[in-house]
Amino acid sequence: MIELGNYNTLTIKRSTRVGLFLGDDDVDDLLLPNKYVPDDFEIGQELRVFCYLDHEERPIATTLEPLVTRNTFGYLEVAEVNQFGAFLNWGLEKHLLVPFREQPERMEKGKSYVVYCFLDPKSFRLVASARINRFLDNEEFSLSIGQPVSILPYRTTDLGTEVIVEQRHKGLVFSDQIYRNLEIGQPARGYIKAIRKDNKLDVVLEPLGHEKLEPTAERIFRELEASGGMLPLHDKSDPGEISKRLKMSKKLFKKGIGVLYKERRIDIRDDGIYLR
Structure with a gap:
């Protein structure tokens, strides 16, 4: 069974003037247009293709790789807005529709949005939605702390x-x-x-617990080397200054310099930290 909106591995059934016709045990007439046909192929050969609906709502195959697939999230730019909704550039010839009902706020041409791609159960067309929370499930997890x-x-x-x-x-x-x-x-x-x-x-x-102390200390040490052996930061520095310079919290910074100090690699002075 060919699945629209996903990659399918199909067999080349026949070659025609408009392209190759692909299929599986259930379908044998899915067109791969000439512009996507590989230079070398054989009848009976398998091809991995993406399947979706063309401008005339007919199933079609392509070797182009979309920016989002069915039942996944992606970040896509609006290529056009008309009376039907917003149309997103997802890397294929036919843009991906976001109906107005799937827009919490009206989308604008040229802006990008996080969306979810799915098969509309009423129209059987691939569409996208910006109503993200509707497609997230926090009922069951296979996650663990620190993962x-x-x-x-x-x-x-x-x-x-x-x-x-x-x-x-x-x-x-x-x-x-x-x-x-x-x-x-x-x-x-x-x-x-x-x-x-x-x-x-x-x-x-960042990783939890003791795992993050060593890389934090290494990051501070590398920044010290790049700065000529001194950083005007210490345990009384403003958290904003630490975050701006090192992209880490003050808590992480204090743990990191604690490791470096215990290893006798730095001195902590009133005006900052120094390499020994």
């Missing part, structure tokens, strides 16, 4: 930045835990800090 996870930031709130965890769950990085750039729509690496009783996920950007 590294992929995150996709999608909204900023008073508490912090809401993120999509492992393309499935909703998480939050609190504002006071953000010590490096965390841009909407840009994938990043995070770590599970807490799984609350209400199944809310707290996410941080």
Whole structure:
């Protein structure tokens, strides 16, 4: 069975003047247009292609790679807005529709949004939605405290930045835990800090516990070397100054310089820290 909106491995059934016709045990007439046909092929050969609907709503195959696939989230730019909704550039010839009902706020041409791609059960067309929370599930987890996870930031709130965890769950990085750039729509690496009783996920950007002390100390040490052996920072420095210079919290900074001091690699003075 060919699955629209995903990659399928299909067999070349026949070659015609308009392209190759591909299929599997159930279908044998899915067109791969000439512009996507490989230079060398044989009848009976298998090809991995992406399947979607063309401008005439007919199933079609392509070797182009879309920026988002069915049942996944992505960050896409609006190419056009008309009476039907917003149309996103997802790397294919036909743009991906976001109907007005799937827009919490009206999308604008040229702007990018985090969206979810799915098959509309009524029209059987691939569409996208910016109503992100509707497609996130925090009922069941296969996650553990400290586990590294992929995150996709999608909204900023008073508490912090809401993120999509492992393309499935909703998480939050609190504002006071953000010590490096965390841009909407840009994938990043995070770590599970807490799984609350209400199944809310707290996410941080650095490993938990003792694991983060050594890399933190190394980062401070490298910055000291790059700065000529001195940094005008110490345990009484303003947290904002530390975050601006080192992209880390004051708590992490104090732990890091503690490690370096115990290893006799730095001196801590009134005006900053120095390499020994």
